[in-house]
Amino acid sequence: MTPGARVAAAIGVLDAVLDGQPAEQALTGWARGARYAGSGDRAAVRDHVFQALRCRRSYACLGGAETGRGLMFGALRAAGSDPDTLFTGAGHAPPPLDAAERQAGRAPESDGERMDMPDWLVEAFRASLGDGAEAAAQALRQRAPVILRVNERINSVPQVIEKLSQDDIEAEPVTIAPTAVRVTRNARRVARSAAYLDGGVELQDGSSQAAMAALDVPTGARVLDYCAGGGGKVLALAARAEATWYAHDADVGRMKDLPARAARAGVQVHCLAPGQVARHAPYDLVLCDVPCSGSGTWRRAPDAKWRLDPDRLTELTRLQLAILQEAAALVAPGGELAYATCSLLRPENESVIKKFTEETVGWKYFFTARWPVSDEGDGFFLARFGHSG
The missing domain is CATH 3.30.70.1170 (Sun protein; domain 3)
Incomplete structure (x- = not known):
């Protein structure tokens, strides 16, 4: 594919995403219909799409329209490139720009446009990060390491x-x-x-590694990763301690590759379906890496930033608290409960752990840490709880 054809393909994928289709699904659909595209072409189109989604509002301002075409035109303007070299209409490239398109576009003005996030989120972002909000927003506009x-x-x-x-x-x-x-x-x-x-x-992201390194795992402990997903965190813990390892996820299918990954890593992890977790309790350490907004990882999954709304954020915080309360019942006397998110937002972090200790008798938190979005890791939060009595 020519560079112009790659831009045209990205425009089509972006239009599908703007119509509500998840980015990964839209990219997969395009790739299935583009058998002529090599691995380099698919990677280039993916890069175009993800960068346009990271900077969706500012690129729409620069390009004059919140469409796939407008976003890619805005991306070229942001990069200081000449759009006429790619918008040629030749060789499957997008059609040339017309006079109205050339005159359209402006610099981003509002905080939401400059920070590339929905307007409602700007206030929550600033309340959560204070003086670090602007830097975090700008970091989320860049490709992740x-x-x-x-x-x-x-x-x-x-x-x-x-x-x-x-x-x-x-x-x-x-x-x-x-x-x-x-x-x-x-x-x-x-x-x-x-x-x-x-x-x-x-x-595995650097912040996630750092958070797992901050957990103590006594030799011989029984450890449960309660929201394991693919199992990366339990594998990180298992690499540095001799213990009995368990993993659980509400969606058992997410753990399907974990036994093979664990065997490759030289450890054994027991994967538990929802009905099996209590049967193996109690555990000396229960880790809850809960479902969250993923705001600390939006540079990796940028379309998630545009799907989040206040109602969904409230729904997530209720789920996070419920998971913590469920997990607390699985911890052995003298054991530890850990809470983690890849969110930057205070409602999902400090507010949840405060409410948990207020509503759940016998627990207190004794450690919290935040990792910012950086060139070594995503945004991440960790809290550790122990019995208060």
Whole structure:
């Protein structure tokens, strides 16, 4: 595909997303109908779409319209590129710009336009982050780093970096967590690399790694990852401690790859369906990485930013509190309960843990930490609770 054809494809995908289709679904649908597109073409179209969604409001301002075409025109203006080199109408490129399009567009003016977020969210963002709100919003407009977690059961950080280099992948250690390395070249090759296939590394954000490193796991403990998803956090814990590991998720299908990943990593994780969790209780540590807005990860899933509304945020906070209360009943006397989100928003973090301790007798939190959006990790929050009596 020519560069212009890639832009035209991105316009079509963006129009589908603006009509309400999830971005991943829209990209998959396009790829299935574009058998001629190679892996490089698919990656380029994906990059166009995701960057346009990260900067949806500011690009719409610059491009003069909140359409796929307007967003891609705005993206080119934002980058200082000449749109006429791609909007040519030749070789499946988008049609040339007309006089009205050339005259349309303006610089972003409001806070929501500059920060690329819905207007209602600006106030909540500032209330949650204070002086850091602007920097966080700007960081979410950029592409996320590719961070790997080194499995020190198998390799050291220097050994992994050397092994990755043998597959022409460049990586460097970062300071956010002792097991974290950032890929600086050929990130798309990681899943086929020897270091990945032999269990030496996993894809895991740096903030998530740092949060897991902040949890204490006594030798021989029974540990439950209560909202496990794909299981990345329980695998991070299992890489550094000898314990009995359990994982649960309300959607059991999300854990389907976990047994194979655990075996590759040299550990065993017992996957529990919802009806099996209480049967294996109590646990010395229960981790609740709860469903949330994902606001700390919006640069990775930017369409989620535009789907969130106040009602959904309220619904999430109720669910988060309910999960904490359910999980508390599974913790052994003297054990620990941990609460984590990849959200930047105070209603999902400090407000939830405050309400939990007010409404749930016998618990108090003794540790909280926030990780900002950075070039080493996403936004993340962690709280640890112990018995108060």
